[in-house]
Structures are given as C-alpha cells and as structure tokens.
Amino acid sequence: MSKVLVIGAGGVGSVAVHKMAMNPDIFSDITLASRRVAKCDAVAESVKARTGVVISTAQVDADNVEETAALIAKVKPKLVVNLALPYQDLSIMDACLKTGVHYMDTANYEPRDEAKFEYGWQWAYQDRFKEAGLMALLGSGFDPGVTSVFATYIKKHLLDSIDTLDILDCNGGDHGQHFATNFNPEINIREVTAPSRHWADGEWVEGPALSHKQPFLFDQVGEKNMYLMYHEELESLAKFMPEIKRIRFWMTFGDAYLKHLEVLQNVGMTRIDPVMYEGREIIPLQFLKAVLPEPASLGVTTKGKTNIGDIATGMKDGKQKTVYVYNVCDHEDAYAETGNQAVSYTTGVPAMIGAAMVLTGAWSGAGVFNIEQFDPDPFMDMLNKHGLPWQLKELDAPLDF
Amino acid sequence: MSKVLVIGAGGVGSVAVHKMAMNPDIFSDITLASRRVAKCDAVAESVKARTGVVISTAQVDADNVEETAALIAKVKPKLVVNLALPYQDLSIMDACLKTGVHYMDTANYEPRDEAKFEYGWQWAYQDRFKEAGLMALLGSGFDPGVTSVFATYIKKHLLDSIDTLDILDCNGGDHGQHFATNFNPEINIREVTAPSRHWADGEWVEGPALSHKQPFLFDQVGEKNMYLMYHEELESLAKFMPEIKRIRFWMTFGDAYLKHLEVLQNVGMTRIDPVMYEGREIIPLQFLKAVLPEPASLGVTTKGKTNIGDIATGMKDGKQKTVYVYNVCDHEDAYAETGNQAVSYTTGVPAMIGAAMVLTGAWSGAGVFNIEQFDPDPFMDMLNKHGLPWQLKELDAPLDF
Numbered sequence: 001m002s003k004v005l006v007i008g009a010g011g012v013g014s015v016a017v018h019k020m021a022m023n024p025d026i027f028s029d030i031t032l033a034s035r036r037v038a039k040c041d042a043v044a045e046s047v048k049a050r051t052g053v054v055i056s057t058a059q060v061d062a063d064n065v066e067e068t069a070a071l072i073a074k075v076k077p078k079l080v081v082n083l084a085l086p087y088q089d090l091s092i093m094d095a096c097l098k099t100g101v102h103y104m105d106t107a108n109y110e111p112r113d114e115a116k117f118e119y120g121w122q123w124a125y126q127d128r129f130k131e132a133g134l135m136a137l138l139g140s141g142f143d144p145g146v147t148s149v150f151a152t153y154i155k156k157h158l159l160d161s162i163d164t165l166d167i168l169d170c171n172g173g174d175h176g177q178h179f180a181t182n183f184n185p186e187i188n189i190r191e192v193t194a195p196s197r198h199w200a201d202g203e204w205v206e207g208p209a210l211s212h213k214q215p216f217l218f219d220q221v222g223e224k225n226m227y228l229m230y231h232e233e234l235e236s237l238a239k240f241m242p243e244i245k246r247i248r249f250w251m252t253f254g255d256a257y258l259k260h261l262e263v264l265q266n267v268g269m270t271r272i273d274p275v276m277y278e279g280r281e282i283i284p285l286q287f288l289k290a291v292l293p294e295p296a297s298l299g300v301t302t303k304g305k306t307n308i309g310d311i312a313t314g315m316k317d318g319k320q321k322t323v324y325v326y327n328v329c330d331h332e333d334a335y336a337e338t339g340n341q342a343v344s345y346t347t348g349v350p351a352m353i354g355a356a357m358v359l360t361g362a363w364s365g366a367g368v369f370n371i372e373q374f375d376p377d378p379f380m381d382m383l384n385k386h387g388l389p390w391q392l393k394e395l396d397a398p399l400d401f
Numbered sequence: 402m403s404k405v406l407v408i409g410a411g412g413v414g415s416v417a418v419h420k421m422a423m424n425p426d427i428f429s430d431i432t433l434a435s436r437r438v439a440k441c442d443a444v445a446e447s448v449k450a451r452t453g454v455v456i457s458t459a460q461v462d463a464d465n466v467e468e469t470a471a472l473i474a475k476v477k478p479k480l481v482v483n484l485a486l487p488y489q490d491l492s493i494m495d496a497c498l499k500t501g502v503h504y505m506d507t508a509n510y511e512p513r514d515e516a517k518f519e520y521g522w523q524w525a526y527q528d529r530f531k532e533a534g535l536m537a538l539l540g541s542g543f544d545p546g547v548t549s550v551f552a553t554y555i556k557k558h559l560l561d562s563i564d565t566l567d568i569l570d571c572n573g574g575d576h577g578q579h580f581a582t583n584f585n586p587e588i589n590i591r592e593v594t595a596p597s598r599h600w601a602d603g604e605w606v607e608g609p610a611l612s613h614k615q616p617f618l619f620d621q622v623g624e625k626n627m628y629l630m631y632h633e634e635l636e637s638l639a640k641f642m643p644e645i646k647r648i649r650f651w652m653t654f655g656d657a658y659l660k661h662l663e664v665l666q667n668v669g670m671t672r673i674d675p676v677m678y679e680g681r682e683i684i685p686l687q688f689l690k691a692v693l694p695e696p697a698s699l700g701v702t703t704k705g706k707t708n709i710g711d712i713a714t715g716m717k718d719g720k721q722k723t724v725y726v727y728n729v730c731d732h733e734d735a736y737a738e739t740g741n742q743a744v745s746y747t748t749g750v751p752a753m754i755g756a757a758m759v760l761t762g763a764w765s766g767a768g769v770f771n772i773e774q775f776d777p778d779p780f781m782d783m784l785n786k787h788g789l790p791w792q793l794k795e796l797d798a799p800l801d802f
Contacts, residue, residue, distance in 0.1 A: 287688055
C-alpha cells in the first residue's frame with residue numbers, strides 16, 4: 001500500500017492516473033498535481049466516473065524547487081512520478097532529494113533554449129541519489145521505456161548475443177486535422193527537426209533530419225514510410241548494452257505531416273529563439289503550439305492503431321536469428337478506456353508500470369537508473385495484463401536496409 | 402511649387418519620395434512622416450544621397466486623427482499622400498477634412514478585423530469632401546491605379562467599346578527566400594486567401610480562393626501560372642465603366658508560394674482573429690509577419706521582372722479587336738535607382754504621378770474620385786517619362802479562357 005504523487009495532467013498523466021486507480025493494491029493513495037489544478041480536477045472526475053476511485057489534486061509550479069518540495073513534504077508520497085514537461089526534470093529531481101522521496105519520469109531533461117536530448121544532466125545526479133539511498137528511474141514510457149524493456153527481454157530470453165537493434169515507431173492513426181502533433185507540439189517538433197543520429201561500431205553517425213526514408217509493412221497498420229531519427233533511448237542502450245554493434249530508431253511520418261513541418265521550418269515558426277513582437281520576446285514554436293490543436297482534444301476523433309517495437313538480429317545456439325517484439329495499440333480502444341488516444345496511452349501505461357516496479361520493490365537500488373539496468377520480466381508481465389500486450393515474431397532474415 | 406506630406410515610410414513611401422525629389426518643379430517641399438521617425442530619416446538620407454534634395458521628416462501615429470491633423474496643420478501641405486496601412490485611410494481622410502487639405506492613397510480602406518476590400522467606406526466621404534471643396538483621389542498605385550488608367554486609355558484611344566477586360570499581374574522576381582510576401586505580408590495574405598470574385602453581366606461571380614488556375618506567357622518573364630482573384634479595382638471599374646461585360650483580375654503565384662500559404666492557413670497562422678497567448682491576445686497573421694522577412698529587406702537579392710497589364714477585347718470600326726497594354730519593370734533596375742525592388746517601385750511611381758496630377762491641377766474636382774473618372778493621357782505620359790514605360794500590342798484573338 002503506497003502513496004504516489006504524479007506531476008503533470010496532460011494526456012500521459014491522465015492515462016497513468018487512470019491505470020493507477022485501476023490497481024489499488026499497488027497505488028493505495030494517488031495525488032495528481034500540475035500548474036493548472038483545473039486540469040487535475042477534470043482528470044480526477046474522469047477517474048472517479050470510470051473506476052470509482054477518489055484521487056487528490058493540487059496546484060504546483062514544477063519549475064520551482066521550493067514549491068515542489070513543499071508539496072511533496074505535505075503529500076508524503078513514497079514516489080514522485082514526473083509526467084510534466086522535460087524542462088522540469090531537474091527541478092523535480094532536486095525536490096525529491098530535498099524531501100527524501102523516489103523519482104521516476106518518462107523523458108529525459110532538455111533545456112528550454114536548446115533542442116538537445118541527452119541523459120548527461122540527469123546522470124550527473126547519480127552520486128546524490130546514491131548517497132541519499134533513493135532511486136531515480138529514468139525514461140519509463142513506451143519509447144524510451146518499453147522499447148528498452150523489449151531489448152533486455154530479447155537479450156535475456158531470445159538471443160545469445162545481439163548484433164543489430166532497430167526500434168520502429170509507427171503511428172497509423174488519423175486525427176482528421178490538417179496538421180497536429182501526437183503529443184506536446186513543442187517537444188515533438190524539436191525532436192523531429194533534429195539531425196538524425198544512430199549508433200554504429202562504437203560511434204554516433206549523424207545525418208540531416210528526415211533524410212533517410214524507408215517503407216515498412218507494419219502489422220495491423222499497413223505499409224508506411226519511416227525515417228531514421230535520433231531518439232533518447234539510443235544513448236542509454238548504447239551505454240548499457242555495449243555489445244550491440246548498430247542501434248537505430250525509425251519513426252513513421254505521412255507526406256502531409258512532413259510538408260507542413262517543412263513549411264513551418266522555412267518560415268521560422270519552429271524557431272526556439274525569441275523574436276520581438278510588440279515589445280515582448282515570443283518564441284515562435286511556443287506561439288505555434290498555442291495555435292495548433294491541443295493534442296488531448298484529438299482523442300475523440302482519432303482512429304487507427306500504433307505499432308511500436310524492436311527488431312533484433314543476433315546469434316542463437318550458433319545460428320543467426322532475427323526477432324521482432326512489438327505492441328499494437330488501438331486509438332479508439334485507448335480512448336474508450338481512459339479518455340485519451342493511443343499516443344498518450346502507450347506512454348501512460350508504462351509510466352504506471354514503472355511506478356509499480358519501484359513501489360513494489362520489483363526494481364530497486366540507490367542511484368539514477370535507466371530501464372536497461374533491470375530485469376525485464378515483471379515489466380513484460382504487467383504490459384500483457386494492463387492493456388499493452390506484446391507479440392513476438394521470428395523474421396526469416398535480418399532487415400535488408 | 403507645392404508642398405506635400407507623405408505618410409508611410411515603407412517601400413512604396415520610399416519610392417514615391419525618391420521620385421518626388423527627382424521632380425522638384427512639381428514637388429517643391431516634401432515631408433515624410435510615419436510611426437517610426439527613424440525609418441523616415443533613413444529614407445531622407447537615401448534621397449539626399451541619390452538626388453541631393455533635402456526632405457523633412459516627422460513622427461505621426463496615423464490611427465490618431467488629432468495627432469495627424471496637428472501634423473498637417475504644422476506642415477501646411479497642399480496634399481497628403483497616404484502610403485501607410487490601409488487600416489489608416491479613414492483616419493487620414495478625417496484629418497484632411499479637419500485641416501482643409503487634399504487627400505490621395507494607393508489602396509482602399511480595410512478594417513483590421515475583417516478581410517474586406519471595398520470602396521464603400523471611402524465613397525461615404527463623398528459629400529464631406531465635395532462640401533469642403535477638397536479632392537480625395539483613391540487608389541493611385543499600379544493595381545489599383547495604372548491598371549485603371551490603362552483601361553480608360555484603351556477606351557479613349559484604342560476601342561470604340563470594351564466587352565471584356567482582364568488585368569494580369571505577374572511578378573517573375575525571385576527573392577531567394579523560402580517564403581516571403583511581395584509587400585506587407587498581412588495585407589498580401591488577406592488578399593490572396595479571400596474568395597475569388599469577378600464581374601460578369603452586371604453581377605459578381607464568386608469562387609473559392611485560388612481555384613481557377615491559368616498558364617500565361619508573359620513578355621520578358623516567360624510562362625507562369627496565374628490565378629483568378631478579387632482585386633479592389635474591379636469594384637471601381639464595374640462602377641465607372643459599366644459597359645464592360647466581364648472584368649477579371651489574375652495574379653501569378655509559384656507552386657512553392659502556394660504550398661507555404663496552404664500550410665500556414667491549415668495550421669491557423671493566417672487567422673486575423675486573436676488567440677490567447679500568455680495572457681495576451683495575439684493575432685496569428687500579425688505574429689507571422691514578425692517572423693517573415695521584412696519585404697524591404699528583399700530588394701537587395703531580388704532578380705527578375707514584373708509584368709502587369711490589361712487585355713481588352715471590344716469593337717473598333719465595326720470589327721472585333723483585342724489589345725494588350727502592359728508595363729515590364731526590372732527588380733534590379735528599380736533597386737539601383739531607389740533602393741527598393743519592383744513591387745514597391747511599380748506602386749510608388751504611380752503614387753508620385755497621382756500626386757502630380759492633383760498638385761498640377763491636371764486632375765481636379767471636389768469630392769472623392771477614382772482613377773477611372775479622369776483623363777488618362779497626362780498620367781500615361783508621365784509613366785513613360787518616370788520609369789514605367791508601357792507597351793501596346795494587338796493580339797490576334799480574344800483570350801480563350
């Protein structure tokens with residue numbers, strides 16, 4: 001029976017809290033906090049209606065360490081689950097250290113003024129968490145998160161050694177809008193417009209953003225074009241699974257999405273440096289976010305499925321073998337269950353599971369940890385039980401691209 | 402010897418003032434005013450360097466009738482030439498009435514919150530100008546302006562009657578940017594995204610914006626795609642030349658321009674209603690303008706030519722005849738002469754000529770006037786002498802589209 005404080009009441013926070021409420025044996029007492037308490041209250045109302053569970057809500061500015069620490073001291077949770085913006089990871093980690101509480105998140109820290117996806121800032125907290133006897137679990141969403149659990153599962157059960165690992169992220173959903181991003185547009189556009197990068201023979205190989213295009217036939221979705229991208233789990237996979245020679249990440253984008261993105265970049269609307277407007281600094285990308293549809297508002301109209309998984313090639317009993325572990329999630333089913341579409345659902349469920357790992361002690365330790373450092377089995381079990389069942393296929397041959 | 406006050410120090414204002422300074426026999430004393438006096442001072446410096454003429458500068462908020470009237474009372478011009486934003490036409494007309502001074506502009510009034518190009522607001526000043534014994538000359542740029550002068554010239558000299566009139570506006574220039582508008586982006590995008598409308602058999606015929614596409618081979622530019630659009634001179638031509646059965650306006654756009662425009666519309670960045678951003682109302686189109694390149698900054702890199710003219714079909718001596726009157730203007734030549742590219746040049750020169758018509762008394766009267774109400778000959782003469790020579794061609798047949 002454990003108390004948890006969730007910070008962040010967007011789509012992912014909403015899904016995580018709904019799923020926690022469905023597991024009262026693990027999450028006995030839930031508080032949801034965010035900058036705008038009205039958003040928390042709306043989630044609480046939905047949780048009550050769908051599960052009968054009453055959760056607490058609170059207002060907090062997670063940029064402010066003192067204010068966040070004061071809330072933690074008041075709520076006295078065993079674990080803080082950070083589902084706010086990645087800009088706020090460090091201030092929430094600081095607040096956890098101040099108050100002696102475990103920490104968990106789904107996306108690595110990123111400064112507001114630079115699109116730089118690196119674990120370095122958070123890994124620098126290693127000694128402080130270790131000395132405090134506290135655990136910080138980083139990146140427990142789907143990607144990063146489940147994709148690394150799949151990799152460690154493959155290593156533990158399916159292959160004796162892994163040579164190449166490809167992560168394939170396909171969103172086959174259609175939201176019926178001209179242009180919208182799947183999650184926070186600001187973070188999404190930063191990620192997509194960054195140079196591509198993959199790991200090969202102990203080195204990072206960089207290329208222009210969205211320059212390597214590859215069609216792929218996704219189970220239950222169909223053929224989609226996917227693009228080589230940088231994604232944050234590449235860094236932790238390269239660090240904790242150094243035997244893998246090549247690690248790549250692919251994400252699907254439709255032609256219309258890319259056309260819109262190209263134009264928005266061309267005209268300067270994706271800039272993250274401020275421009276002067278009527279005597280005030282405004283960051284174009286943040287203003288664009290205000291004009292675009294709120295991702296949460298798309299759930300009700302989104303149809304189709306996501307398909308995210310890992311393809312690994314390596315040796316098994318002296319022979320080359322290629323395996324594919326993936327999950328297919330239906331947008332409409334996800335919306336029916338939690339009021340949020342699959343992109344939020346596939347991140348929010350693993351956030352709940354990661355929190356369960358910490359609270360139940362299935363995963364434990366003092367320090368800052370990535371997903372790849374733990375036994376995948378209890379996590380894989382919970383995926384099957386809590387809405388993200390995974391499938392396993394053996395492929396005839398390695399990927400030919 | 403006459404004093405003139407020019408309001409507006411953008412590209413058009415800059416060209417007009419340069420050309421006025423080159424004609425000191427007509428413009429003996431020039432004052433340039435705008436919201437930001439630094440812009441006026443920069444123009445004054447260029448005028449001094451290029452022509453040796455010293456002009457005066459002043460600061461004025463042309464939205465403010467009292468402030469504008471006070472400036473007029475101080476400067477005591479014979480004519481105010483309004484080259485500011487079309488939102489400010491009415492306040493400047495009010496200031497002219499208050500101070501007993503003639504008025505001239507190049508674009509009809511438009512409210513800030515509605516993209517509506519109509520002369521109605523300004524025609525409503527008819528009685529007040531008449532009673533004051535003052536003249537207001539509306540729309541003396543290229544289009545509107547020269548295109549109507551061409552039409553009245555055709556009627557006076559080339560055809561006994563006009564059946565159809567097509568105005569063709571081609572900008573074959575390349576500014577080397579991904580996306581930029583030729584003049585004030587706010588006004589340009591409002592105009593381009595409005596429904597198309599043309600005059601046929603005594604009625605307005607409307608269609609979706611940019612839905613009627615037509616390739617056309619422009620002299621000295623080459624083949625370009627042009628699109629049926631609404632443009633403000635259609636209203637005054639239909640009123641003052643009611644015998645013409647069909648009047649249409651066409652403008653060329655490249656595929657890349659249209660792609661950018663489509664996306665900006667799709668995402669809501671061309672909206673003119675405010676969105677809330679950080680507690681303040683911001684109009685997306687105005688913010689977009691702040692991010693896009695300043696049109697004046699494009700002059701130095703713009704190459705190529707504009708070609709704007711009128712094609713009219715009618716009867717001459719009992720036989721059908723089609724004539725084409727047009728001007729070709731070179732961006733680099735325009736920039737070399739005045740420091741502004743051809744889009745500003747082709748509007749600024751006719752603004753100077755319209756002002757000359759009023760100041761010399763070549764055109765006179767009490768009331769509110771459109772270009773079509775006056776003798777085209779002195780205006781056509783000045784076009785040839787002051788940088789916008791026109792050409793006349795007889796076509797073998799009427800347009801087949």
